[in-house]
Amino acid sequence: MDIKDITFSYDRKTDRLHAINAVIERGRITTIIGPNGCGKSTLLSVMSNNAAPRMGQVVLDGKEIAHYKPKELARQLAVVHQQNEAPSDLTVEKLVSFGRLPHKSMFTTNRDEDEEAVEWAIACTNLEERRTRTLDQLSGGERQRVWIAMALAQRTPILFLDEPTTYLDMYYQLEILELIRQLNKEHGLTIVMVLHDMNQAIRYSDVMIAMKEGRIIANGPPTEVVTSELIQEVYGVKVVIRQDDEAGMYLIPIGVGASGHLHVQRECKVPVLELSH
Ligand code: ADP
Ligand code: MG
Secondary structure, rough: EEEEEEEEEEEOOOOOEEEEEEEOOOEEEEEEOOOOOEEEEEEEEHHOOHHHHHHEEEEEEEEEHHHHOHHHHHEEEEEOOEEEOOOOOOOOOHHHHHOHHHHHHOOOHHHHHHHHHHHHHHOOOOOOHOOOOEEHHOOHHHHHHHHHHHHHHHHOOOOEEEOOOOOOHHHHHHHHHHHHHHHHHHOOOOEEEEEEOHHHHHOOOOOOEEOOEEEEEEEEEEHHHHHHHHHHHOOEEEEEEEEEEEEEEEEEEEEEEOOOOOOOOOOOOOOOOOOOO
């Protein structure tokens, strides 16, 4: 996928993406990082043709994505959004089967293929024992797996995931990341995701793209992108970067601002309770 000179604005006044250029390599895991509001989700929207750029184009397999028919693009690319909502009385099975919609037409139904894809998606995400439950009967981690399963049932070679681990505890975060890695390694899926945890991004990505204020600041392998200078520039956070025999490279935030000490506002004292007698 080729992202060429993408400039985007929601209101034709303020550009939220400024002349973005990047190549997303097939068969790789690419992770977009950057502070809140820097344009990560907006970029994913443009890359999936959910938002039209003011300038530039996104090219997939030699063709501009704006020229794909919606179903044609939905067979290439599935998206797990940052916020997902569905009626809570739908069962896991039913929701996952919605992923088959791009493959259906008025004239043909291929039930075997649909069933096979749904079964595969449910098995991959380990939801067999939850298949007849409704969304409101699931934990946060399970619910996130349902959204991923729905995207997998689309059987696309490319999968976008916007903050797939947010709101999950450590166990479920790793479970999702391991699943993503497995889909990449065993099924060759091209993954583009947004993560906030820098150590997880380092560990699970082949390529990292760092964004700030609608621009790409760095793009490359994690060991090249993640430097203390870059983190300082992008997040305004001072970090130390270490190496561990087992974990590899990792980072520890040690403070905000230029001083390197946690900035605590002086006025912000703990209130003293006035005890009345
Ligand atoms: P990120 O995903 O990196 O947190 P977003 O891509 O969601 O950031 O947002 C980038 C900028 O665009 C922010 O300033 C945000 O307020 C603005 N923005 C996001 N969505 C909309 C929208 N639907 N309409 C107008 N502005 C938006
Ligand atoms: Mg976002």
